[in-house]
Amino acid sequence: MIPLPALAALLLSAAAPSFVVVVDPGHGGEQEGASGPAGLREKALTLQIARRVARRLERLGAQVILTRTKDETVPLAQRAALANARQADLFLSIHLNSMPGRLGAATHGVETYFLSADATDASASAVAARENADRLAGEERDPDDPVAGILESLGDAEALDESSRLAYAVQERLVAKVKAEDRGVKQAPFYVLAGARMAAVLVEVGFISNPREGRRLAQAAYQDQVAAAIADGVAAWRRDGRSAHR
Numbered sequence: 158m159i160p161l162p163a164l165a166a167l168l169l170s171a172a173a174p175s176f177v178v179v180v181d182p183g184h185g186g187e188q189e190g191a192s193g194p195a196g197l198r199e200k201a202l203t204l205q206i207a208r209r210v211a212r213r214l215e216r217l218g219a220q221v222i223l224t225r226t227k228d229e230t231v232p233l234a235q236r237a238a239l240a241n242a243r244q245a246d247l248f249l250s251i252h253l254n255s256m257p258g259r260l261g262a263a264t265h266g267v268e269t270y271f272l273s274a275d276a277t278d279a280s281a282s283a284v285a286a287r288e289n290a291d292r293l294a295g296e297e298r299d300p301d302d303p304v305a306g307i308l309e310s311l312g313d314a315e316a317l318d319e320s321s322r323l324a325y326a327v328q329e330r331l332v333a334k335v336k337a338e339d340r341g342v343k344q345a346p347f348y349v350l351a352g353a354r355m356a357a358v359l360v361e362v363g364f365i366s367n368p369r370e371g372r373r374l375a376q377a378a379y380q381d382q383v384a385a386a387i388a389d390g391v392a393a394w395r396r397d398g399r400s401a402h403r
């Protein structure tokens with residue numbers, strides 16, 4: 158028996174020297190993202206977790222590009238554009254969830270999203286609205302039609318299908334490994350995913366507004382578990398895609 162991590166490394170590296178992953182730490186710079194009790198900030202935690210995801214994926218033989226490596230402002234449209242320019246195999250945006258008030262303090266768990274024009278439910282719609290607030294003035298191609306980029310992406314059936322498969326693979330590993338509540342795979346109109354011409358998902362790894370989950374998400378050991386689970390999901394997605402195309 159080959160140990161699982163070694164097998165995953167083998168599958169990712171064999172005949173695939175150019176498996177390219179773009180990892181996107183949500184927010185940064187002027188884009189503050191959500192904040193939580195005890196001064197936790199989403200933009201700082203997404204960068205820490207994204208770095209760990211990058212290291213895990215590199216160990217599996219992937220070439221990883223981060224959309225930012227410090228606390229800087231990166232326009233939403235530029236993030237997927239980078240993945241397109243580098244002909245990445247997948248685009249992975251890392252975020253922390255948040256809800257206002259008492260509900261936000263009580264709610265916890267993991268959600269993984271892929272793109273759609275309409276949100277799965279009211280809660281998914283609220284998440285997209287919060288994450289889309291980063292959009293800088295003049296960023297959309299046509300101010301009269303802000304969903305143009307989304308509709309364009311949805312026209313690519315294969316990328317959408319791969320995004321769905323990737324979302325389920327990541328969500329399944331994440332829930333199993335970190336034993337967080339499974340809030341499911343959902344869809345919503347995220348600007349950061351619009352325009353990506355490859356499998357693209359946005360992972361809400363937990364609630365920063367929940368004091369207990371927020372604290373865990375700031376811990377190195379927990380961040381590493383999250384990163385390992387996401388990397389496992391990517392490896393599974395890659396492996397299953399290959400066997401399906403054989």
Ligand SMILES: [Zn+2]
Nearest residue numbers: 183190252253
């Ligand atoms: Zn976010």
